[in-house]
Amino acid sequence: MNIVHISAECYPLAKAGGLGDVVGSLPKYLNKQGDYASVILPHYYNKWMQSAQTRLIYEGQAPLGSSAFGFRISQLIEPKLGFDLFLVDIPGRFDRPGVYLDPWSGYAYWDEMERFFSFQIAALEWLIGGDHMADVLHCHDHHTALIPFMTSQCERYSVLKETPTVLTIHNGEYQGRYNMGDASLLPPFNQDKIGLLDWEGSLNALAAGIKTAWSVTTVSEGYLDELLDFCHGLEILLRQEKAKCIGILNGIDTEIWDPATDPYLDENYSSDSLSEGKKRNKSLLKEQFQMGSDRPVFSFIGRLVREKGADLIPDLIRESFNQGVDASFIVLGTGDPYLHTVFEGLVNNFTGYFDSRLEYNEKLAHLIYAGSDFLLMPSRVEPCGLNQLYSMRYGTVPVVRKTGGLADTVPDIGEKGGYGIVFDEFSLEELITAVKRGVELYQNTRKFNQIRKKIMGLNFSWEKAARNYQQLYASLK
Numbered sequence: 001m002n003i004v005h006i007s008a009e010c011y012p013l014a015k016a017g018g019l020g021d022v023v024g025s026l027p028k029y030l031n032k033q034g035d036y037a038s039v040i041l042p043h044y045y046n047k048w049m050q051s052a053q054t055r056l057i058y059e060g061q062a063p064l065g066s067s068a069f070g071f072r073i074s075q076l077i078e079p080k081l082g083f084d085l086f087l088v089d090i091p092g093r094f095d096r097p098g099v100y101l102d103p104w105s106g107y108a109y110w111d112e113m114e115r116f117f118s119f120q121i122a123a124l125e126w127l128i129g130g131d132h133m134a135d136v137l138h139c140h141d142h143h144t145a146l147i148p149f150m151t152s153q154c155e156r157y158s159v160l161k162e163t164p165t166v167l168t169i170h171n172g173e174y175q176g177r178y179n180m181g182d183a184s185l186l187p188p189f190n191q192d193k194i195g196l197l198d199w200e201g202s203l204n205a206l207a208a209g210i211k212t213a214w215s216v217t218t219v220s221e222g223y224l225d226e227l228l229d230f231c232h233g234l235e236i237l238l239r240q241e242k243a244k245c246i247g248i249l250n251g252i253d254t255e256i257w258d259p260a261t262d263p264y265l266d267e268n269y270s271s272d273s274l275s276e277g278k279k280r281n282k283s284l285l286k287e288q289f290q291m292g293s294d295r296p297v298f299s300f301i302g303r304l305v306r307e308k309g310a311d312l313i314p315d316l317i318r319e320s321f322n323q324g325v326d327a328s329f330i331v332l333g334t335g336d337p338y339l340h341t342v343f344e345g346l347v348n349n350f351t352g353y354f355d356s357r358l359e360y361n362e363k364l365a366h367l368i369y370a371g372s373d374f375l376l377m378p379s380r381v382e383p384c385g386l387n388q389l390y391s392m393r394y395g396t397v398p399v400v401r402k403t404g405g406l407a408d409t410v411p412d413i414g415e416k417g418g419y420g421i422v423f424d425e426f427s428l429e430e431l432i433t434a435v436k437r438g439v440e441l442y443q444n445t446r447k448f449n450q451i452r453k454k455i456m457g458l459n460f461s462w463e464k465a466a467r468n469y470q471q472l473y474a475s476l477k
């Protein structure tokens, strides 16, 4: 089956969060398991692309309201990613380095709507005008959620009307809300159907996708249940469309995320050499961060945003220090400019207890997974969460809030067969208690090692998840 993924992110070319990881690995596993899966992505002008080799395969003009724009499709030749990647180059829209944000200012690009409307339109123009076949169009998040609307409603794309569409919700917090008047930027459709774009008086791209896609998936079962309860107004719509919704837990790319072979690590290790391997990586981590010796290290990796609970970390550090909690804390990531300032201040005030690197750094992230003892994920919302899965593969015990995919993948050590530290309420108090439980576990060397060995052996690979998607695609034909 030909599955065409259309997305704003795809690792290693463009990654702002977990969406990039998923789109950079699911197609590879679909291919391994007998399908032909490819990806269509905007052609960003970033560092990675500078050393990539591409081949121009198509040039066209596409409509955007009453005007037109030119676009080019190139195929990635080198490096090989395990699937075909097609890049949509739209001069004036994507010839910039950031996916959503301007890396210099930290703020979102002003023309998000024009960028992603034109990307989706150009992708469809190529699909109807070029020779790339699709049996299923798989869209991801609101940036590509208008595709199911356009293939089902726009006369111009009627040849794709019978092609099943899947929309995966990686994050219902972002919905792509615009003015209803912006609907005029889309190719003509029967105006009686304009309500399909509308939610509470706005053009809501995610809502339009939920209404018109053949199937809607969420990245864990738990997250689907949560969205049916609350999705910033879309819960009512999701309840109406429940019959076509299904939760499919993400996997991880165990070829990339393997401490035994990880090229980002200077000290590789497996579960047989766990204690020694973790110790060596912890020493290397100490060369990168100022932290006390022989204390458990709790790390946070990811976007510094409310959703991930990053705003709880500063208080956690202050309060843990005041209460004399014997630990070290590390933060790696970028996000809210205000939090950047707060973390910079904390590094000065708590030298040796807390350290941070406020940047996106894939190599350092791998070292942190390998060298830390615990990974903190105090998320307010976590549709699936991949970091807890990476950390477990590296023998680092996750400390997570019980929500979405975290609840689905990390049972508490207090439960039978449990292997993580889980807390319920989003509060400083519960987070500190969880950290203290972590310190206690660390001090019980035998139990700590047992847990670390256990989590390294868990299988969260894409093989199973890709099979679930294959079943879904087959059911749509």
Ligand code: GLC
Residues within 6 Å of the ligand: 017, 018, 019, 022, 170, 171, 219, 250, 382, 383, 384, 385, 386, 405
């Ligand atoms: C989003 C979600 C995260 C999920 C990822 C991949 O980034 O916030 O929880 O793991 O998408 O689906």
